[in-house]
Amino acid sequence: MSFGEPEVGYRERSWRLRIPLRIAAAAGSVVLGLGLIGGAVTGSWLIGDSGEDGGGDRFAQAGELWHSVPVDQLFPPTVDGQGAGPGGADRTWTRIAVAPDSGCTGAFDPLLRKALAPVGCERLLRATYTDATQSYVTTVGLLFTDADATAMRELDQRFTKEGLDKRTDLMPLPYAAKNTLAADFGARQRGSWTISVLTDAPVVAYAVSGWVDGRAVDTPEPAAKAMEPGDTSPAAQAGLGNEAKGLADRVERALRKTVISPSEQPS
Numbered sequence: 001m002s003f004g005e006p007e008v009g010y011r012e013r014s015w016r017l018r019i020p021l022r023i024a025a026a027a028g029s030v031v032l033g034l035g036l037i038g039g040a041v042t043g044s045w046l047i048g049d050s051g052e053d054g055g056g057d058r059f060a061q062a063g064e065l066w067h068s069v070p071v072d073q074l075f076p077p078t079v080d081g082q083g084a085g086p087g088g089a090d091r092t093w094t095r096i097a098v099a100p101d102s103g104c105t106g107a108f109d110p111l112l113r114k115a116l117a118p119v120g121c122e123r124l125l126r127a128t129y130t131d132a133t134q135s136y137v138t139t140v141g142l143l144f145t146d147a148d149a150t151a152m153r154e155l156d157q158r159f160t161k162e163g164l165d166k167r168t169d170l171m172p173l174p175y176a177a178k179n180t181l182a183a184d185f186g187a188r189q190r191g192s193w194t195i196s197v198l199t200d201a202p203v204v205a206y207a208v209s210g211w212v213d214g215r216a217v218d219t220p221e222p223a224a225k226a227m228e229p230g231d232t233s234p235a236a237q238a239g240l241g242n243e244a245k246g247l248a249d250r251v252e253r254a255l256r257k258t259v260i261s262p263s264e265q266p267s
Contacts, residue, residue, distance in 0.1 A: 059149050062201035062255075066123040066144045069258055071098055074142065075127035076254060084246030086227075086239045093129040093138065093247055097177030101125055104143065109187075112170040116204060119155050120146030126175045128182045129247060130212065137182040138209040138243045139174040140251045145202045155204075156197040165195040166222045172206045184214030192240035194223040194248050203255065207248035209240045223248075 065074070075098060081091030104113065104121035126141040145152070159165050171193045176185040189210040196205045210217065221233050226241025235241060 059201060062203065062258075063122065063144055065255065065258055066101065066125055066142070071125075071127075073258060074125060074254055075140070075251065079129065079247060079250050081246045081250060084250075085242050091242070091246055092132045093243075094132070095127050095129050096137075096180045097128040097175060097182060099126040099128075099175045099177070107141075108173060109169065109171065111167075112172065115159075115164055115170060116143065116145075116155075118147070119151050119202070119204070122146050122202070128175045128177055128180070128185070130181050131243065134181055135212055136209055136238070136240065136243050137174070137185045137212050138207055138247050139172070139182070139185070140207040140247050141172060141175075141205070142251070142255065143204040143206070145204065147202050149199065149202075152197060152202055153199045156199050159195065159197050166225070168220055170195075171220065172208045174208050174210065181212050185210050185212075186214075188216040189214055190220050191217045191235040191238070192221055192223050192226045192244045194241075194244045196248065196252060198252070201255065205248055205252045205255070207244040207251075209243040209247075211238070211240075 075095055077095050079093040079095075081093060083089075084091040102124050104116075104124050107113075107124050107126075108116065122144040124141060124143050126139055128137055128139045130137050147155070164170050171190050172195065173187060174182070174185045174190060176182050190208050191210045193208040194206060198205060207223075217235065219233060219235075221231070221235045221241065223241035223245040225231065226233060226236040227245060228236070
């Protein structure tokens with residue numbers, strides 16, 4: 001599926017892919033040499049405790065998903081946001097751009113890059129969506145880290161304790177794809193955002209939202225604040241917090257419903 005030039009598949013990799021046998025068996029021939037392209041992988045990833053009963057295997061497998069799962073599996077072309085809007089209104093998001101997979105150089109503001117440094121950067125996947133009215137744009141990202149479960153828990157605890165996910169100097173950057181509705185979606189246009197440090201996978205998930213018309217935002221708000229009843233900020237009144245949080249939550253769910261061993265498939 002294509003929305004023009006920016007809607008590109010993840011490029012081929014010249015390095016050796018480290019794909020566990022169980023993932024390779026599930027993903028089949030679409031994996032080798034093709035990277036993340038449109039398609040489907042059946043099954044779902046059953047998250048367990050990362051330290052018991054095979055949970056460690058699932059944690060490690062989750063870290064390999066960036067090069068073993070089609071892009072449409074992680075970033076669906078259309079995302080249903082039933083009840084995700086203000087007041088429980090339904091939302092539908094359409095993908096308008098997929099960034100080539102990359103490292104993290106230039107992808108985060110300096111302070112956020114520093115905060116995430118302890119877990120490293122294996123790969124960064126990003127896509128940008130618009131809502132059904134084409135009023136808003138939202139970039140959602142999945143940062144696959146080099147960290148183990150302990151390091152991810154420590155980072156999650158730090159983000160929670162220090163409120164790092166609420167600081168305006170730690171907002172993620174959007175992916176402003178040329179020749180799309182997100183072409184003017186830059187750093188000044190960030191209206192609301194959310195960051196989630198997963199502890200059952202080596203992944204940091206995030207989303208950042210703004211207006212399609214490219215207007216600058218003087219007082220961006222974290223999604224949790226913008227979604228509070230009675231908040232009258234521009235981001236809250238526009239529902240930008242709902243855009244960021246709703247889309248991030250659903251992409252995070254898609255990550256969790258991905259690949260398990262055929263022997264673990266539910267009957």
